[in-house]
Amino acid sequence: MSTEFRLTDDPRRTEGFDPRHTHLDQLSPLALVQTFADDQQQALSAVGAAVPALSAAVEAALPFLERGGRLIYAGAGTSGRLGVLDATELTPTFSWPPERAVALIAGGSRAIREAVEGAEDDQDTGKSDVRGARVGPDDVMIALAASGTTPYVLGAVAQARADGALTVGLSNNPGTPLLTAVQCPVLLDTGPEVISGSTRLKAATAQKIALNILSSALMVRLGKVYGNLMVDVRATNTKLELRALRLVMHATGTDEHTALTALNAAAGRIKTAIVMLKLGVSSQEADERLAASKGHARATLGE
Template sequence: MLLNTEQAHPDHPQLDRYDTATLVDALAADQACAAEAVRAAGPALAQAVDAAAARLREGGRLVYAGAGTSGRLGLLDSVELHPTFSWPHERALALLAGGEGALYRAVEGAEDSREGGAADIAAAGVGALDVVLLLAASGGTPYALGAAEAARARGALTVGFANNPGAPLLAACEVGVLLDTGPEVISGSTRLKAGTAQKIALNTFSSAVMVKLHKVYGNLMVDVQASNAKLVKRALRLTMLASGADEAAASAALAASGSRVKLAIVMLKAGLGAEAAQARLEAAGGSIEAALRR
C-alpha cells in the first residue's frame, strides 16, 4: 500500500504548468496543513512532554535520532536548546544516519541500516534516564527503527514522530506522535509539509519540556545564554520585565549574577545577594516562583 506521504496530491496534477504566483501560493498554502497536523497530535505530544520532563529532572538527556531531513531537523532542535534555555550541550545529542558527513550530502544506504541505528544508540551510551526522539517521515526508516528498538531495550523513554498512520515507528516507541500531513504538493518530497510538521512538533515538544523544567517565568525566556550583543540586550530586557526594576538596577543585578537572568530576577524581587538568591533557586528546583515564596 502506498504511503500517504508518497501519493500524488489530488489538487495539483498540473503543478508544472502553474504561473509563478500560483505556484508559490500552492506551495505556501499547503504548509498550513503542517500546523493542523501538530495540533491534532496534541494529546500524544502532551504525554511525551510529561514523561520526558520526569526523566530529565533526574539528569537524563535528550537524544534525537533520524536520517536525512528528519535527522537534520533533530540536530537543529538539539543545538538550539543551549542558547535558548541554557540546556547543557552534553544533555542534547543528535544522531544522524551516516554521521556528520550526512549533514551536507546523502550517505548512500545509511538510512537503510537498522544495525547502524542500534550501534549509534549503543555508542551514545543511552540509558534509562534518557529521552530518545525518533524521527522519520515515512515511519519505516530502518535506521530509526533500529535506534528505537535499541533505546527501548536500554530502558530509555522513546518518542516516535512519523507522518503516516500505522507507521511501524509509532508502534515501536513508547509514545507515538502521528503528524498526518497527507500527500505533498510535489509528490514524495517530505522536506515540504511533512518536514515542517516535524519542525513545529519538535519546537512544541522541547519548548513545553523546558517550561516544565522552570526555564520560563510567566512567558519570559529567563534561562537565556547572553552569548552575544543581541542576547545581552535581551537578558537586560527580560530582567527588567520580570522584576519591574529600572535599567540601572537590572544591569547591576545581572553583573553581580554573572549575567544569569533567573538569578538576577530573584535577587531583585527578593532583595537578596547573589549567593543567597542562588541558594533559594537551588532549593526550589530552579523555579523562580517557588524561590520567591520561600
Template sequence: MSDALTPPESSRPTPQLRPPDFRPTEAVHPGHTNLDQLELPALVQALADDQLGAVQAARAAAPQLARAAEAALLGLERGGRLLYAGAGTSGRLGVLDASELPPTFSWPETRAVAVIAGGERAIRHATEGAEDDEAAGERDLLALCPGPDDVLIAVAASGTTPWVLGALRAARGASTLTIGLANNPGTPLLAAADCPVLLDTGPELISGSTRLKAGTAQKIALNTLSSALMVRLGKVYGNLMVDLRASNAKLEARALRLVMHGAGADEASARAALSAAGGQVKLALVSLRLGVPVAEAGRLLDQADGHARLALGEQ
C-alpha cells in the same frame, strides 16, 4: 505442441506483485497537477498554503505530544538526556532542535545529543543510502550509552526508516523512553515507540518530497515538545526566557530587557543586577524581586531546583 519443460498454466505459481505503497506521504497529491505550469505568484501561494496542513497535523497531535512530555519529564528530572535519531530531513531537524536548547534554555550540551544516519557528514551532504542500515542505527544509538533516565525522540516521516527503527530498538533494549514522530499512520515506528506521535500530513504538493509540510510538522512538534519540557523544568518564568545564554550583543540586550520586564526594574538597576549575577537572567531577576544579594538569590533557586516562581514564593 506445448514445451514439455513448461508447466501447464494452471500449475504455475502466481506472481507475487509488490503491493502499492500504503504511506500517504508517498501518494500523488490530487491538487495542482499542473504545478509546473503555474505563474510564480500562484506557485508560491500554493506551496505556502499547503503548509497549513502541517499546522493542522501538529495541532491534532497535541494530546500525544502532551503525553510524551509528561512521560519524558520523569527521567529528565533525574538528570536524563534528550536523545534524537533521524535520517535525512528528519535527522537534520533533530540536530537543529538539540542544537538550539543550550543557547535558548542553558540546557547542557551533553544532555541534548542528536545522531543522524550517515553521521556528521549527513547534516550538510545527502547520504540517503545510510537510512537503510538498521544495524547501523542500533550501533549509533548504543554508542551514546542510553540509560533508563534518557529519552529518545525518533523521527521519520515514513515511519518505516530502517536506521531509525534500529535506533529505537537499541533504546528500548536499554529501558530508554522512546518517543516516535511519524507522518504516516499504522507504521512500525509508531507501533514500537512508547509514546507514538502521528503527524498526519498526507500527500505532499510536490509528491514525495517530505522536506515540505511533513518536515514542517516535525519542526513544529519538536519545538512544541522540547519547549514544553523546558518550561516544566523551570527554564521559563511566566513566558520569559530566563535561562537564555547571552553569548552575543543581541542576546545581552535581550537579557537586559527580560530582567527589566520581569523585575519591574529600571535599566541601571537591571544592568547592575545582571553584572553581579554574571549575566544570569533568572538569578538577577530573583535578586531584584526579593531585594536580596545574588548569593542569597542563588541559594533560593538551588532550593527550588531552578524554578524562579518557587524561589519567589509564588507557588
C-alpha cells in the same frame, strides 16, 4: 508491519500522489507559490490533531529529565537534520547542557550538510549509534521519520528501548512501525506532498513545529521560563546582552542601572538577578534558593 512495499500498494500517505497538483509545472510563479503556501496549512492541522499525543509525551518525558536524563534525537535525512537543529538550539535558548542533547543522524555529521546514500537503510548502525551514545534508563529518545519505516530509526528505537530509555516517535504516516515501536507515538498526518514524496515540505514543517512544541514545553516545565520570559538564555552576544537587561527590567520593574548592576553581580544569569532584586538577597543566596527549588523561579519567589 513490513517496511517493504510494492509500488502499487504502498500505504504510506507521504508517498502518495495528490491529484490536485498534476499541472504543478504549468503554474505561474504566483500560483505556484500560493499552492505551496496553502499546502503548508495542513502541517498546522496535523500538529493540532497531535496535541494530546504531544502532551502525553511531555508528561512521560519530564521525570526522566528531572532526574538528569538526556534528550536523544534519532533521524535520517531531513528528519535527522531537524533533530540536530532542535538539539543545538536548546543550549543558547535555555542553557540546556549540550551534553544532554545528543543528535544521532544516519550517516553521521557529514549527513548534516549532504546526502549520505543508503545510510538510512542500515538498522544495525542505528543500534550501534545508540550504544555508542551510551543511552540509558534516564534518557528520552525522540525518533523522527516521515515515512515511519526508516530502518536506521527503527534500529535506534529498538536499542534505546532495550537500554531502558523512554522513546517518543514522530511519523507522518498512520499505522507505521515507528509508531508501534515507541511508548509515546505522535502521528503528524500531513498526507501526500505537492511534489510527490518530497517530505522536506509539509511533513518536515509539521515535524519542526512538533519538535518546537515538545522541547519548549519540556523546558518550561523544567523551570527554564519565568512567566513567558526566557530567563535561562545565555547572553553570548550584544543582542542577547540587551535582551537579558530588558528581561530583568521587565520582570522586576526596576530601572536600567539597577537591573544592570544585579546582572553583573549575578555574572549575567538572568534568573539569579531577578530573584536578587525581588527578594533583596545576594547573588549567592539567590542561587542557593533557586537550587532548593530545582531552578524554578516562581517557586523560589513564592508566587
